[in-house]
Amino acid sequence: MAISIDSAIKFDLQQNYRRYLNFLDQYGAENDALKNARSSKVWIVALVLLIFALASDFFLGASAALFGIFFYRVVMAWLEVRKAEEGREQAERWFSTKGFKFEGRILFFKEDEMLEEPVDPFDERIYK
Numbered sequence: 824m825a826i827s828i829d830s831a832i833k834f835d836l837q838q839n840y841r842r843y844l845n846f847l848d849q850y851g852a853e854n855d856a857l858k859n860a861r862s863s864k865v866w867i868v869a870l871v872l873l874i875f876a877l878a879s880d881f882f883l884g885a886s887a888a889l890f891g892i893f894f895y896r897v898v899m900a901w902l903e904v905r906k907a908e909e910g911r912e913q914a915e916r917w918f919s920t921k922g923f924k925f926e927g928r929i930l931f932f933k934e935d936e937m938l939e940e941p942v943d944p945f946d947e948r949i950y951k
Contacts, residue, residue, distance in 0.1 A: 826932070826940060830950040832921060840944045843914035844928060850907040857900035865893045 828836065869889035876883035915925060923942065924933050930942045942949065 826942060826949045827951045828942075828949050833944075833950050836921070836944045839914055839917050840930065843911065843918070843925065846907055846911040846914060847928060850904065850911055853900065853903040853907050857897070857904050860893075860896040860900040863893060863896065865889050869893065 866889070869886045872882045872886035872889065876886050918925065918930070919933070922933050924931055926938055930944060931938055931940070932942060
């Protein structure tokens with residue numbers, strides 16, 4: 824399969840490739856932050872304080888604050904993951920309209936079913 828790409832889309836192809844890689848890295852980092860927020864043990868402390876809340880309003884307030892912190896961190900991390908995922912999907916759709924697809928971080932033509940010839944958007948020889 825001879826690789827040739829119209830030189831009119833060279834700039835857009837390179838810029839969107841960089842954007843895709845940026846969104847992919849951002850998605851990985853934000854997904855790790857979400858896992859970290861979910862694995863936080865703050866909710867356990869809040870639950871223990873809730874037990875003591877039967878005797879004091881202070882412990883009830885402290886428990887509510889800790890639950891609030893826990894859920895705030897989870898929700899904010901989830902929103903960042905969705906934002907990065909949406910950007911990545913938008914870049915994938917752009918490449919799909921131009922006849923490309925991604926396998927991980929590697930760009931291929933859609934017609935390349937065996938994934939034998941990766942496309943390097945920064946190689947000047949592929950543009951006609």
